Amino acid sequence: MIELPSELESYRSQLEDSEKDFIKITTEKVEKSSPTESKIGGYPFLPKGFAYPKDKDGTPLEFLAQINFLDVPQNDIYPKNGIIQFFISFDDLYGADLDYETLQEGYRVIYHENIEKEVETNFDFLDSLRENGLSPLSHKNILKMSFQKASEYVSATDYQFENYFGKSIYDFFEKFEEEDEMVEFYYENIDKSGHKLGGYANFTQDDPRAFSETLNKDYELLFQLDSNEDVEDICWGDVGIGNFFIKREDLINRKFSKVIFTWDCG
Template sequence: MKEDFELPEGFEKHRAILKDTIKECIHIHTEKASTGTFDSKFGGCPYFPKGMSYPLNQEGNPLKLLAQINFEQVPQLKNYPETGILQFYLDPSDDLHGCTFNENTEQKNYRIIYHDDIETDESKLVSDFSFVKVEDDMFPIESEAKLTFTKGTQIMPAGDFRFGPLIGVDDKYENAAEFERYYELYDSLSHKIGGYPGFTQYDPREYYHKDHTEVLLQVDSDDAIDIIWGDCGVANFFISEEDLKNKDFSKVLYNWDCS
């Protein structure tokens, strides 16, 4: 992001502070297409070694792949893996998509799995996932999409729970027009890794898990590849910086909201 980035007039006094919030992110680009076993993807079938326990929901039913990120295909981002495959599974029989909202990181009806060492012999991988059943309209993605990635930068959006305290504003509604303009300039709704999240309502981390500052993955609603979260919402997966550095994905916060 250029140093002469645009700001609403009332935010000019905060330029130096906001400049310091600029951080790198990975923009995710999608194409509706069939994918290979090792590809980064939304939907489709996962890379999964035989003999490994497949993720199940609380009732013992299989979860379904939402997203697979092969970090060998992703530009390097500080603290994020450089290799390995990270997967996001959700409950395909739950109209809340496995989410309990706000406070839960227990992964009872969703699961984050990281494969550090990749088995390249496909005869040792599961090839038939017909055992995964999806109930009608119970999964946010209907199609399969191949992913590509580019690195960019992002400034902290106004919807981030840290934004108001950062610039010394307790009540955004006292400056509603200025904040609305800033929202428009730096809307953070998109598919991404890293950077800052976007929301259609509010940032749940203001109340729970304030240490989960890193965006592990954001998946937006996207008509082009048949993804929908409720009424055109967005899903976020958050992780603490320390857990990210340690490749510990056991306490990932999952949330989605819609208008």
């Protein structure tokens, strides 16, 4: 049971009602990785003959990360096998569509159900693009992922905060005499940012699901990749957060063509 300041104790039930399971992702730097490993950076699993994803102008995309579901603890949400991959552009928006369209023209989410295939090993073109293109990753690093089941309470910036506390975080904490201290406590002790599958999304600004008709409240967090500049050399713009969202029905049916990618920074 989390210890709360006396000012927040009367809201314990709302907080505990918001508890949700997610998959926590931790990383370690490695020199090499196999094609099918769960990782951030490096080179992707790519079956021979499978076209490398490109943007609408024909430029290959940056390989951001991939998750082999065999590495993920048993759960009732995600596929039990196969690899999901996340690709983004090398431009100044990393390929994000500010209208939150599902076209995936500047980014791509690909799911390989069958990974028992001969793989591509030549990625010289990617090395060349990485020399000059913009990316949240440092290409000297390959980060191997590990996964652990965990639970969390609603994050301060997820639109669902208002569902449990009746007000947005900005309005909710205004009632406290020590407003700044209460906000700081929530961010430091309750908010769980970082890399994750599922759970509550984190933002450096506002949750776009609260006001976008396209990226609406039917979308839930699929994958979050946070900035960690000091340890992992990951940095979205000015220490931001990258998020991929999917509708629950599409996740159940293993359809990833309408996943929406967003990122923001302070």
